[in-house]
Amino acid sequence: MKEISHNFLLKQYKLTNELPINHNYLPQQFQDSEEVIDEIRKLVVRGDFTLGSAVNEFEAEFKKISNTRYAIGVGSGTDALFLSLKALGIKEGDEVITTPYTFYATIGAIVTAGAIPKFVDIGSDYNIDPDLIEEAITSNTKAIVPVHWSGLICDMDSIRDIADRHNLSIVEDACHAINAKRNDKTAGSIGDTACFSMHPLKNLNVWGDGGIIVTNNKELHDKLVLLRNHGLRGRDICDVFAYNSRLDTLQAIVGNHYIKKIDHITDMRIKNAHFYDKELSDISQIEIPSRSPEVKQVFHLYCIRVSERDDLQKYLINNGIDAKVHYPIPMHLQPAAKDFGYSQGDFPHTEKLCKEVLSLPVHEFITEEQMNFTVQKIKEFYS
Amino acid sequence: MKIPFVNPGLQYKGLREEILSRFDRISLTGNYVLGNEVEEFERNFADFCGTAFAIGVGNGSDALTFSLLGLGVKPGDEVITAPNSFVASAWTIANIGAKPVFVDVCEDFNLNPRLIQEAITPKTKAIMPVHLTGRVADMEMINKIAEDYNLLVIEDAAQAVGASYKSKKSGSFGDAGCFSLHPLKNLHVHGDGGIITTNNEDLYNRALKMRNHGLKNRNECEFWGWNSRLDEIQASIANLKLSYLDKWNDRFLELANYYIKELSNHIEVPSIKEFEKPVFHRFIIQHNNRDDLKFFLEEKGVMTAVNYPIPLHLHEASSHYGYKIGDFPMAEKQANKILSLPIYPELENSQAKYVVECVKEFLKV
Numbered sequence: 001m002k003e004i005s006h007n008f009l010l011k012q013y014k015l016t017n018e019l020p021i022n023h024n025y026l027p028q029q030f031q032d033s034e035e036v037i038d039e040i041r042k043l044v045v046r047g048d049f050t051l052g053s054a055v056n057e058f059e060a061e062f063k064k065i066s067n068t069r070y071a072i073g074v075g076s077g078t079d080a081l082f083l084s085l086k087a088l089g090i091k092e093g094d095e096v097i098t099t100p101y102t103f104y105a106t107i108g109a110i111v112t113a114g115a116i117p118k119f120v121d122i123g124s125d126y127n128i129d130p131d132l133i134e135e136a137i138t139s140n141t142k143a144i145v146p147v148h149w150s151g152l153i154c155d156m157d158s159i160r161d162i163a164d165r166h167n168l169s170i171v172e173d174a175c176h177a178i179n180a181k182r183n184d185k186t187a188g189s190i191g192d193t194a195c196f197s198m199h200p201l202k203n204l205n206v207w208g209d210g211g212i213i214v215t216n217n218k219e220l221h222d223k224l225v226l227l228r229n230h231g232l233r234g235r236d237i238c239d240v241f242a243y244n245s246r247l248d249t250l251q252a253i254v255g256n257h258y259i260k261k262i263d264h265i266t267d268m269r270i271k272n273a274h275f276y277d278k279e280l281s282d283i284s285q286i287e288i289p290s291r292s293p294e295v296k297q298v299f300h301l302y303c304i305r306v307s308e309r310d311d312l313q314k315y316l317i318n319n320g321i322d323a324k325v326h327y328p329i330p331m332h333l334q335p336a337a338k339d340f341g342y343s344q345g346d347f348p349h350t351e352k353l354c355k356e357v358l359s360l361p362v363h364e365f366i367t368e369e370q371m372n373f374t375v376q377k378i379k380e381f382y383s
Numbered sequence: 384m385k386i387p388f389v390n391p392g393l394q395y396k397g398l399r400e401e402i403l404s405r406f407d408r409i410s411l412t413g414n415y416v417l418g419n420e421v422e423e424f425e426r427n428f429a430d431f432c433g434t435a436f437a438i439g440v441g442n443g444s445d446a447l448t449f450s451l452l453g454l455g456v457k458p459g460d461e462v463i464t465a466p467n468s469f470v471a472s473a474w475t476i477a478n479i480g481a482k483p484v485f486v487d488v489c490e491d492f493n494l495n496p497r498l499i500q501e502a503i504t505p506k507t508k509a510i511m512p513v514h515l516t517g518r519v520a521d522m523e524m525i526n527k528i529a530e531d532y533n534l535l536v537i538e539d540a541a542q543a544v545g546a547s548y549k550s551k552k553s554g555s556f557g558d559a560g561c562f563s564l565h566p567l568k569n570l571h572v573h574g575d576g577g578i579i580t581t582n583n584e585d586l587y588n589r590a591l592k593m594r595n596h597g598l599k600n601r602n603e604c605e606f607w608g609w610n611s612r613l614d615e616i617q618a619s620i621a622n623l624k625l626s627y628l629d630k631w632n633d634r635f636l637e638l639a640n641y642y643i644k645e646l647s648n649h650i651e652v653p654s655i656k657e658f659e660k661p662v663f664h665r666f667i668i669q670h671n672n673r674d675d676l677k678f679f680l681e682e683k684g685v686m687t688a689v690n691y692p693i694p695l696h697l698h699e700a701s702s703h704y705g706y707k708i709g710d711f712p713m714a715e716k717q718a719n720k721i722l723s724l725p726i727y728p729e730l731e732n733s734q735a736k737y738v739v740e741c742v743k744e745f746l747k748v
Contacts, residue, residue, distance in 0.1 A: 017413060026413035033410065037403065044395040044402075049566040049574050075441055075575070078596070078610035092458075092480075104596040104604045111607035200415040207415045208574075208614030209441065230444070230470045231700055236691060238470045238698045241477045244444035248574030248614075327602055334604040336597055 019322040021370045025363040026200055026207075029258075039253045051229065052249035054256055059212070061259050062196075065179060068188045068214040070221035073247030074228050077175040077197025080211040081109035081145070083245060084171045084193040087223040090115050090142055097136050098145040098173075099128040100331040100342075101350040105197075106147055106173050107331050115142070117340065119332050121347040125289055126150065126303065126357075129349075130158035134166075143169040148177035148187055151203070151269075151298035156182060156190040171195060175211075176300035178204045179266045183294050188214035193224075198247075198255055203269065203300050204262050206251035268364035269299040272371060276302055276360060279375040285382050287356075301326055302362035308381075309356055315381045321374050324359045384737050386725050388686035391566050393729035398623065405619045417595065420618040425578070427625055428562075431545070432554040434580040436587040439613030440594050443541040443563025446577040447475040449611070450537045450559035451509070453589040456481050460508035464539075465494045466694045467714040468513040472539045473695045476511065482704070485696050487711040491653065492516055492667070495713070496524035503528075509535035514543035514553050516653070516690075517569065517635070517664035522548055522556040537561065540580075542664040544570045545632045549658045554580040564613075564621055569635065569664050570628050572617035632662045634728035638735055639663040642724060645739040649748045651720070665690050668742070669720035676745050677722055683741045688723045 017024055043054065055073045063071035074080050090096065092114040098106055100119040110117045120136050123129035126149045133144065144163055146154040156172075163170050172194035174180070174187035188194030196202075198210035215221055226233065231242030247255075258265070280286050287305040291297070303326065306312050316323040330350045332342035344351065360374060395402065409420060421439045429437035440446050456462060458480025464472055466485035473483040486502045489495045492515040499510065510529055512520035522538075529536045536557030540546075543553040544562055554560025562568075564576030579590055592598060597608030613621075639661070643652045651669035655661060667690070670676050677687050694714045696706035708715065724738055 024413050026415065027411055030410045030413070037406070040406070041399075041403070044399075044573060045392040047390070047392045047566070049391070076610040082609075104598060104607070105610055107604075108596050108607040108609060112609055200413075207410060208616055209416060209610060209612055230474060232470065236689075236693055238474075238693075238700045240700050241474045243478065244442045244471060244575065246575055248617075250574045250616075251614075325602075329602050331604075335599070336604040336606045 019317065019320050021321040021361055021366070021374060023201065023322050023324060023359070023361050023363070025365045028365040036254055036257045039257070040250060043249055043253055049249050050246055052252070054249045054252040055247055058247070058252040058255045058259065061256065062212055063214060065259065065262060066186050066188045066194070066214045068186070069216045070214065070218070072213045072221060072224045072228065073252060074211045074213060075245035075247065076209040077195055077199065077211040078105040078109050079243075079245040080195035080197070080213045081106065081171060081173060082113055083224055083227050083243065084195055084213055085109060085113040085115065085143065086227055087220050088143060088169045088171065088192060093140065094142040095138060095140040096143045096145055097133060097141060099147050099350070100347050101126060101149065101353060102147045102173065102331060103175070103327070104331070104334070105175070106145060110145065119342065119347060121349045122353065123349070125152060126353060127152060127154040130155050130162065133159065133162050137166050137168070141166065141168060143171055145171050145173050147173040148180060150301040150303050151176045151180045152295060153177055153180050153182035153187055156185070160190050175202070177298060178202065179262050180298040181296040189216070192217060193220060198251070203265055203298055204255065204258055206254040208248070208251055210247050210251040210255065212247065265364045266298050269362055270297070272362045272366055273297070273299040273302050275368065275371055276362070276375070279371070280304065280378065283379065283382060286378070299362050301359045303357050303359050305353065305356040306358045307356070309358055312378065312381050313358060316374070316377055319377045321377060322361055325357060326359050328354055330354050384734065385684040386686060386730075386734050386738060388688050388723070388725050389567055390727060390729060391571065393727070401623055402620060405623060406616060409616050409619050415615050417612055418615045420615045420622060421613050424613070424618040424622045424625070427622060428578055429580060431625060431628075432552045432560065432580045434555050434560070435582045436580070436584070438579045438587060438590040438594065439618055440577045440579060440590070441611035441613065442575040443561060443565060443577040444471040444475055445594070445609070445611040446561035446563070446579045447472065447511070447537065447539060448479060449590045449593045450561055450579055450586070451475065451479055451481065453586045453593060454509070454535050454537065454558055454583070456508050456535065459506065461504060461506040462509045462511055463499060463502050463507060464511040465513045465515065465714070466696045466711045467492060467691065467717060468515060468539065468695065469541070469691065470695060470698070471541070472511060472513050473701070481508070483695070483701070485706065485711060487713045488717070489713070491518055492717065493518060493520035494525065496521045496528060499525070499528050503532055507532065507534060509537055511537045511539055513539040514546060516667055517543045517546050517662035518653070519543060519546050519548035519553050519556075519659060526556060541568065543662060544568065545628055546662040547660045558583055559586060564617070569632060569662055570621065570624055572620045574614070574617055576613050576617045576621065578613065631728040635663040635726060636661065638726050638730060639666050641735055642666055642739065646742060649743065649746050663726055665723045666726040667721045667723050669717065670722065671720060673720050673722050676742070679745045680741055685738050685741050686725060689721060690723050692718055694718050
């Protein structure tokens with residue numbers, strides 16, 4: 001094979017994994033993994049690698065924490081979105097409303113399902129602004145994909161209201177929002193489906209790619225079970241054209257282990273975020289989003305607006321702090337979006353946020369000492 | 384004697400310490416997605432198949448999807464393929480909006496090249512031969528037809544890792560070769576996995592992005608894509624197992640030759656051509672009373688399978704294409720007669736002997 005190193009992630013791992021205050025907590029998490037390895041030993045001898053018993057167990061636990069009737073394990077958060085759209089009958093030429101301030105997968109899932117994404121700008125909470133949704137609706141609109149950015153559930157009551165008035169489906173992109181709540185309601189309780197990722201850096205993670213869909217709709221559940229596994233009703237009967245997108249049993253075992261700890265993980269992230277909130281609140285160059293009491297934001301990311309963002313990020317990295325930008329280029333200005341016909345200025349709130357947003361490490365293994373150091377370095381930068 | 388149809392756990396027992404130590408090492412690095420192990424496996428696998436490039440993906444179905452789309456097959460195009468494969472082959476064609484056009488197979492279960500030409504229309508864009516049971520289709524003729532009609536060739540090599548035809552390995556004949564690393568395959572990981580081989584640098588560069596959200600780098604998305612990546616942990620297992628694959632494939636072939644020697648006078652068995660080296664992912668015998676034979680063997684503790692009882696053109700999902708019973712007589716005849724016997728490297732000689740004895744007992748020979 002020709003020697004071309006194609007993998008920008010490798011370079012990225014090299015650059016950032018060595019920083020002592022890191023977004024990546026996996027090496028620490030793995031220190032305490034004997035219980036998981038024991039289960040994996042049993043799995044390999046049992047041999048049910050695809051859709052095995054651990055997947056059923058994980059689905060059962062996950063629907064409990066989501067308070068939904070069904071959960072369906074799939075290959076990734078991206079596939080969870082894609083399969084949900086397919087199960088809802090989204091097809092070529094349909095329009096799907098979503099936010100331009102998201103990870104690429106949201107748009108990838110819409111486009112690969114055959115639909116056209118229609119962007120709507122965000123509000124001050126970094127999530128899609130429900131007040132702007134209706135003007136984006138056309139006769140081709142079929143669904144809304146709200147994204148619960150950083151683990152903050154969108155204003156779902158308003159979005160449901162709009163969807164009902166216009167007969168639209170809702171697929172919640174809850175990839176950041178495991179265990180999150182708004183008015184005591186979880187992601188998935190209002191949308192037709194909600195889609196979660198268990199990518200290694202998510203609050204509830206596995207050791208590779210994995211995703212899960214929750215729904216209260218039996219018909220959707222039955223379709224999704226077919227769609228993730230080649231459309232097979234039994235071993236030999238195939239009802240529909242479908243896909244291969246399964247949560248590996250091995251990864252479900254990892255998920256089963258960490259789902260027991262999800263309340264602790266969530267509490268730690270919230271505690272760390274509140275620590276930052278308090279310590280950073282008196283820095284005039286920093287704007288912390290307003291926190292609302294009816295919301296349980298689970299802080300997959302701790303995002304704030306900062307002035308001189310790029311310089312501050314460099315300064316923090318030079319001091320061993322893995323400050324990240326999620327993400328500097330909004331979706332409507334990506335090279336991939338050129339055919340959608342958007343231009344600079346179309347979504348001013350998103351564009352401004354992309355220039356100012358910065359994420360600080362907030363996971364459960366960050367210590368108060370590390371956070372104090374981070375705060376001190378930020379203050380130093382601005383002094 | 385109880386003989387399971389498959390038994391991946393046995394292979395693991397032999398490799399347990401090596402797998403667990405890799406697992407431990409990878410897990411401690413904290414890089415679980417697209418790290419060094421994937422890159423190393425891609426390099427090793429491309430070398431193994433004799434291609435310039437390989438791209439690890441989430442599963443064999445996605446390998447096919449990315450190859451079709453990456454090589455430019457579009458909605459409305461037609462793709463010629465076999466009607467006797469696993470559903471993933473034809474369904475990936477349908478899922479991208481193209482139409483699977485079936486062509487009947489030969490005695491060896493592979494696409495009959497003599498029937499391809501009459502299935503070609505102005506809409507035909509590609510041929511997708513399936514190297515079923517671990518035997519490479521007649522790639523010389525298929526490539527010749529593809530050249531004459533300017534068609535792409537995408538090998539569905541999911542069952543044929545390491546199989547060769549005139550000393551060339553599966554996955555190195557077409558514009559792309561698509562492999563599955565599913566737990567039941569000759570080279571497998573401990574969950575879903577797949578890999579594409581190609582000599583086409585454009586496809587290579589495109590597939591690398593297709594599998595990872597269309598990303599050029601962390602912040603720039605060149606086109607809207609998918610998430611379909613081979614996990615690091617799985618790639619590490621694949622790297623380890625690849626070093627044993629030739630040995631295992633030799634054992635598949637040894638067992639197949641044993642079955643052929645013992646059974647060929649009494650029942651229909653595959654006949655190996657002198658210029659091919661099959662890897663017998665499946666060893667299939669054929670009998671008119673297949674269901675009785677299957678039941679008889681089960682009673683004796685010998686588990687078997689039918690790969691596959693319903694040809695693709697007769698599934699509910701393809702009813703709108705208008706195919707009917709009788710369209711592909713060879714595939715349909717085989718579907719009623721085929722039975723897969725247990726075959727895996729860990730199957731012991733005494734077990735294979737027992738299988739043979741049971742088959743002979745049924746045949747009263």
